[in-house]
Amino acid sequence: MELQSERGQAKNSSSCALFVFAHQDDELCYIAKMKRLASEGKRIEILWITDGALFVPAEVRRKESTRAMEMLGIDSSHLHFWNFPDSRSFEHAPQIVNRLTDFIGELEPSEVYTIAFEGGHPDHDTANFAVATAAKRQNPVLRLYEAPLYNAYKTPILSFSKFIPAETKTAYTPMSFSDQLLRIKVVLNYKSQFWMTVLPVLAVGWIRAFGPGEPYRPMPEWNYRQPPHEGKLSYERLTSKLMFNVHFSDFRNAVSSVPCSSSEK
Ligand SMILES: [Zn+2]
Numbered sequence: 001m002e003l004q005s006e007r008g009q010a011k012n013s014s015s016c017a018l019f020v021f022a023h024q025d026d027e028l029c030y031i032a033k034m035k036r037l038a039s040e041g042k043r044i045e046i047l048w049i050t051d052g053a054l055f056v057p058a059e060v061r062r063k064e065s066t067r068a069m070e071m072l073g074i075d076s077s078h079l080h081f082w083n084f085p086d087s088r089s090f091e092h093a094p095q096i097v098n099r100l101t102d103f104i105g106e107l108e109p110s111e112v113y114t115i116a117f118e119g120g121h122p123d124h125d126t127a128n129f130a131v132a133t134a135a136k137r138q139n140p141v142l143r144l145y146e147a148p149l150y151n152a153y154k155t156p157i158l159s160f161s162k163f164i165p166a167e168t169k170t171a172y173t174p175m176s177f178s179d180q181l182l183r184i185k186v187v188l189n190y191k192s193q194f195w196m197t198v199l200p201v202l203a204v205g206w207i208r209a210f211g212p213g214e215p216y217r218p219m220p221e222w223n224y225r226q227p228p229h230e231g232k233l234s235y236e237r238l239t240s241k242l243m244f245n246v247h248f249s250d251f252r253n254a255v256s257s258v259p260c261s262s263s264e265k
Pocket of ligand 1: 022023025026121124
């Protein structure tokens with residue numbers, strides 16, 4: 001059913017931007033970007049890889065994202081939910097990459113936006129890996145971008161919306177006052193994620209109101225066999241470790257078996 005509706009989309013490669021996320025709230029890092037692209041006439045397609053159901057039923061999270069995207073004027077026919085298991089998507093890396101390769105082939109987007117490889121959450125890193133690998137297989141010149149959510153780079157707590165250093169240059173989507181208001185309205189919609197998402201995003205959003213805008217950058221050539229930064233990753237720290245029980249070596253072992261080209265599948 002889902003595949004059929006994906007295939008049913010009208011294609012116009014120059015006017016399609018694909019966004020790939022792990023969870024139903026990751027999209028908050030691209031609110032201004034999505035609004036800007038939509039106003040330029042781009043068709044926006046959004047994919048969530050996991051069901052987001054580790055603590056909250058999948059249906060609740062799906063509804064929150066659907067309502068939030070409606071606020072940006074994006075119709076539910078452009079939203080795609082794949083329902084791989086929250087926090088364990090890396091264990092399904094081969095299937096995710098195969099499916100995403102086909103999906104990119106069907107949609108023929110001109111650009112793909114995803115979340116950064118930063119050791120924040122194993123599903124975020126899996127989404128980044130899947131986008132890079134599927135694009136390599138399907139269209140190696142496809143423009144790929146990433147945006148930061150959170151990481152543990154050089155901080156004893158967490159860094160929100162701040163990139164770890166890489167060779168590509170950070171760009172910013174400027175946010176007008178009305179963009180800021182829209183962002184607050186959209187963020188408040190994720191009631192099931194109040195403590196985990198709404199509060200940190202509002203706090204960072206407030207700080208960012210005085211900054212250059214939403215950060216994103218061309219995706220660096222990541223080596224997924226090495227941790228994105230030195231020291232313990234966010235999900236390897238004690239509290240996250242208790243929640244996820246995932247070490248970087250689990251991620252590395254899972255993605256190392258995924259071939260970069262379709263002919264090796
Ligand atoms: Zn997430």
